[in-house]
Amino acid sequence: MGTVETVETATETESVEGGASSPGLRERKKRRTRQALLRAALRLFTERGYEETTVDDIAAAVGVSQRTFFRYFASKEEVASCASRLAESHFVEAVRARPPGEAPLDALRRALMQSWDGIGEAIGQLLPLEVHLRFYQVIESTPALLAAHLRRATELEEEIARIVAAREGLDPADPRPRVVVAVFGAVMRVTERIWSANADADLAALRALTASYLDQLQPALTETWRTT
Amino acid sequence: MGTVETVETATETESVEGGASSPGLRERKKRRTRQALLRAALRLFTERGYEETTVDDIAAAVGVSQRTFFRYFASKEEVASCASRLAESHFVEAVRARPPGEAPLDALRRALMQSWDGIGEAIGQLLPLEVHLRFYQVIESTPALLAAHLRRATELEEEIARIVAAREGLDPADPRPRVVVAVFGAVMRVTERIWSANADADLAALRALTASYLDQLQPALTETWRTT
DNA sequence: AGATTAGTGACAGCCACTGACAATTGACAA
DNA sequence: TTGTCAATTGTCAGTGGCTGTCACTAATCT
Numbered sequence: 001m002g003t004v005e006t007v008e009t010a011t012e013t014e015s016v017e018g019g020a021s022s023p024g025l026r027e028r029k030k031r032r033t034r035q036a037l038l039r040a041a042l043r044l045f046t047e048r049g050y051e052e053t054t055v056d057d058i059a060a061a062v063g064v065s066q067r068t069f070f071r072y073f074a075s076k077e078e079v080a081s082c083a084s085r086l087a088e089s090h091f092v093e094a095v096r097a098r099p100p101g102e103a104p105l106d107a108l109r110r111a112l113m114q115s116w117d118g119i120g121e122a123i124g125q126l127l128p129l130e131v132h133l134r135f136y137q138v139i140e141s142t143p144a145l146l147a148a149h150l151r152r153a154t155e156l157e158e159e160i161a162r163i164v165a166a167r168e169g170l171d172p173a174d175p176r177p178r179v180v181v182a183v184f185g186a187v188m189r190v191t192e193r194i195w196s197a198n199a200d201a202d203l204a205a206l207r208a209l210t211a212s213y214l215d216q217l218q219p220a221l222t223e224t225w226r227t228t
Numbered sequence: 229m230g231t232v233e234t235v236e237t238a239t240e241t242e243s244v245e246g247g248a249s250s251p252g253l254r255e256r257k258k259r260r261t262r263q264a265l266l267r268a269a270l271r272l273f274t275e276r277g278y279e280e281t282t283v284d285d286i287a288a289a290v291g292v293s294q295r296t297f298f299r300y301f302a303s304k305e306e307v308a309s310c311a312s313r314l315a316e317s318h319f320v321e322a323v324r325a326r327p328p329g330e331a332p333l334d335a336l337r338r339a340l341m342q343s344w345d346g347i348g349e350a351i352g353q354l355l356p357l358e359v360h361l362r363f364y365q366v367i368e369s370t371p372a373l374l375a376a377h378l379r380r381a382t383e384l385e386e387e388i389a390r391i392v393a394a395r396e397g398l399d400p401a402d403p404r405p406r407v408v409v410a411v412f413g414a415v416m417r418v419t420e421r422i423w424s425a426n427a428d429a430d431l432a433a434l435r436a437l438t439a440s441y442l443d444q445l446q447p448a449l450t451e452t453w454r455t456t
Numbered sequence: 457a458g459a460t461t462a463g464t465g466a467c468a469g470c471c472a473c474t475g476a477c478a479a480t481t482g483a484c485a486a
Numbered sequence: 487t488t489g490t491c492a493a494t495t496g497t498c499a500g501t502g503g504c505t506g507t508c509a510c511t512a513a514t515c516t
Contacts, residue, residue, distance in 0.1 A: 026482055026493070033494095054471065065496050070473065105449065147375035150382065154374075154417070175441055176448040178418050183449065186414035189382070190406050213403055220404040221333065221411065221449065254462075254513055261463095282502060293465050298504065 034072045036062045039127055041079045042135060050080065050142045077148050080139070083123055083132045084149065088156055090122055091115040095163055104164050104177070108184045109214055116203060133203065136196045150189070157185045187213050262300045264290045267355055269307045270363060278308065278370045305376050308367070311351055311360045312377065316384055318350055319343040323391055332392050332405070336412045337442055344431060361431065364424045378417070385413045415441050 023031075040061040044053040055076050059069045073079040094111035102110070120129045139145045157178075164177040191210045195201055251259075268289040272281040283304050287297045301307040322339035330338070348357045367373045385406075392405040419438045423429055 024483080029482085030494080055473085056471085066472090067474090067497080068495060071494080074473095076472065143379060146382075147379040150378035151371060151375040154378065154421075175418075175422075175444055178422075179415060179441060179444050179448040182414035182418045183411050183445075186410035187407060190403075190410045193382075194403075194406075213407060216403055216407050217411075218449070220407040221446070252514080257513090258463080283504085284502085294503090295466080295505090296464060299463075302504095304503065 033062065033064065033068070035126070037064070037069060037072055038079055038082055041076075042083075042127060042131060045080060045138055046131070046135060050138060050145055077144065080135075080145055081148060081152065083126055083135070084139070085152070086122060086126065087115070087119055087132075088152065090119060092156070092159060092163075095160055098167075100167055104168065104180045105184065107164075107167070108160070108181070112188070112210065113207065116207060119203070129203075133201055133206075136192065137201065140193060140196045153185060153189065157181050183217070187217060261290070261292065261296070263354070265292070265297060265300055266307055266310055269304075270311075270355060270359060273308060273366055274359070274363060278366060278373055305372065308363075308373055309376060309380065311354055311363070312367070313380070314350060314354065315343070315347055315360075316380065318347060320384070320387060320391075323388055326395075328395050332396065332408045333412065333442075333445075335392075335395070336388070336409070340416070340438070341435065344435060347431070357431075361429055361434075364420065365429060368421055368424045381413060381417065385409050411445070415445060 037058060041053070041058045044057055044061065055069055056066050058079070059066045062069075073082075091112060094115040095108060098107040098111050123129050123132050126132075139149050161178045161181040162172070164181060165172055165174060168177065170177060188210065191206070191213045195206045195209050198205065265286060269281070269286045272285055272289065283297055284294050286304075286307070287294045290297075301310075319340060322343040323336060325342075326335040326339050351357050351360050354360075367377050389406045389409040390400070392409060393400055393402060396405065398405060416438065419434070419441045423434045423437050426433065
């Protein structure tokens with residue numbers, strides 16, 4: 001459960017890049033159904049709201065039974081967090097790929113920016129990037145989705161803290177990696193919230209906002225910012 | 229089915245609130261029922277687990293109908309977060325009471341420690357402090373409860389960020405209060421998690437752990453903690 | 457006391473989710 | 487082409503959280 005949830009169930013040895021060996025009609029159908037469910041769900045969630053959309057609505061929009069929906073997604077919440085999960089796993093990989101020389105906070109920052117470089121391509125496979133970005137507004141304004149989002153965020157932090165600890169050759173019990181990662185995550189969540197509350201919630205705005213908040217980190221903690 | 233938590237077992241303490249007349253039989257009964265539901269719920273949650281306990285179980289343990297349970301608590305989740313909410317509101321009040329001269333991080337830290345000073349008294353009205361503290365292990369190990377807990381934590385952060393901004397006479401748009409509070413909250417959540425994973429999860433241990441992690445904050449962010 | 461009001465239980469119903477079973481359909485070999 | 491096997495699906499029934507309604511009873515008010 002630590003990594004991306006690839007839809008591939010059976011590991012076909014044929015999947016080398018060669019001549020696009022037909023995935024098989026069955027697999028193709030499954031992929032189409034899954035994608036149709038995902039897209040219909042996100043469309044309905046953004047149009048009518050998460051709570052106002054029933055699983056039956058989603059299934060009906062695709063023309064399958066409710067039971068089939070639950071064979072593709074473990075829960076209504078999962079279909080809503082599908083794209084976010086993908087983005088998060090890309091961030092984790094980017095952290096893993098950072099050279100070991102960097103200071104932890106620098107590495108996290110660069111990994112984040114870097115993961116956003118390729119996010120359009122990665123998410124684009126699933127759904128339009130614009131839809132994904134706008135969906136963060138739904139997440140932030142829907143208690144159930146926000147709660148799930150925050151829980152995933154802490155799981156992410158745990159994983160990344162382990163990576164940082166390994167990078168720095170520290171004892172797993174050392175608190176410092178967890179602290180740094182938690183602080184970084186805290187800033188991310190603040191920016192995410194501010195950003196999603198804004199009207200123009202595009203990637204460039206998120207980038208700029210996050211950069212400026214990360215810059216504020218040191219001064220906000222050390223200085224005694226007296227008013228006027 | 230175990231012990232039936234009779235509603236009449238409570239030791240009635242006369243409220244010192246001025247103004248209105250005696251609590252009244254009706255009010256007293258309501259209060260006792262609510263407390264009985266709360267205690268039965270927490271007992272069952274810690275014994276069997278949150279997911280394994282149905283609302284019917286809780287209602288049956290107190291001898292009321294399921295419908296009555298939902299007249300006292302909006303959801304199964306609310307009864308589980310009842311004590312935490314109380315503790316959190318005490319923390320907020322402690323922050324409000326800090327003298328305006330202190331640096332924000334200092335004020336938050338002192339407010340936290342101070343709110344823990346009086347927490348036994350405050351929570352004790354509802355249930356034994358020990359039960360409350362042990363329940364954090366249930367929260368941390370139950371996805372649904374953890375998610376709800378984290379969402380409340382962010383709401384708390386918003387409120388406290390507003391207080392800090394007002395304290396410092398800053399523009400509500402200034403990002404620094406939010407950053408400081410988010411960082412403080414991040415450390416709190418890390419310590420909470422580590423603490424609850426430990427066997428001796430008492431108040432003194434939480435105090436010590438939090439203090440030590442807050443001390444780690446500056447060095448963890450500034451130094452390039454190269455391995456030994 | 458009688459009238460009013462509030463708390464309660466019983467019942468019906470919605471929605472997320474799951475297990476079981478049968479019908480369908482693609483995959484593959486003969 | 488056809489028959490067999492396994493995967494996919496729909497239907498049905500059931501559980502649990504949660505809500506609306508309604509009648510009944512007990513507490514408060516006049």
